[in-house]
Amino acid sequence: MGVKEECFSAVTELITLAKLKKGDILVVGCSTSEVLGSKIGTDSNPDTAKEIFDGIYGVLKKHGIYLAVQCCEHLNRAIVTEKATVPFSDEVNVIPQKKAGGSLATVAYSEFKNPVVVEKIRADAGIDIGNTLIGMHLKEVAVPVRLSLNKIGKAPIVCARTRPKFIGGVRAVYDQEKL
Numbered sequence: 001m002g003v004k005e006e007c008f009s010a011v012t013e014l015i016t017l018a019k020l021k022k023g024d025i026l027v028v029g030c031s032t033s034e035v036l037g038s039k040i041g042t043d044s045n046p047d048t049a050k051e052i053f054d055g056i057y058g059v060l061k062k063h064g065i066y067l068a069v070q071c072c073e074h075l076n077r078a079i080v081t082e083k084a085t086v087p088f089s090d091e092v093n094v095i096p097q098k099k100a101g102g103s104l105a106t107v108a109y110s111e112f113k114n115p116v117v118v119e120k121i122r123a124d125a126g127i128d129i130g131n132t133l134i135g136m137h138l139k140e141v142a143v144p145v146r147l148s149l150n151k152i153g154k155a156p157i158v159c160a161r162t163r164p165k166f167i168g169g170v171r172a173v174y175d176q177e178k179l
């Protein structure tokens with residue numbers, strides 16, 4: 001299975017396990033260097049990024065789920081997404097590049113119809129490809145999601161979904177659909 005197919009499979013499974021629905025946001029952090037078996041930040045690859053983007057974006061569009069792509073630390077892990085995802089957020093003025101933002105963010109910026117970059121987002125779920133640290137962009141409370149795949153290419157993947165906080169203590173009754 002190639003990288004594109006692995007991404008398609010992982011995101012399809014994550015949508016199901018995380019119970020994502022139309023209008024939700026999925027954040028993706030990715031090191032194409034790690035996917036190719038190199039150390040993070042040493043082998044950024046736009047062709048690999050395009051395969052990853054193509055494997056993920058089509059699935060999300062089909063389900064009406066928004067994609068948010070995390071930039072690398074050189075852009076303070078800013079987010080590239082469609083304007084419709086964050087209609088009221090303050091945009092920042094930067095165009096991701098291969099070595100300042102990362103290959104996946106650069107591809108996303110070029111592929112989205114109306115791309116914007118924002119400093120932060122509160123996503124409903126996420127997939128971290130290659131230990132890029134997406135936690136800062138997930139809503140509270142993040143819950144690990146274990147997929148049947150544990151790597152894309154040579155990069156380890158970690159997935160999470162979020163759930164509402166529990167409040168009210170021992171007397172509270174909780175909606176089982178939101179667990």
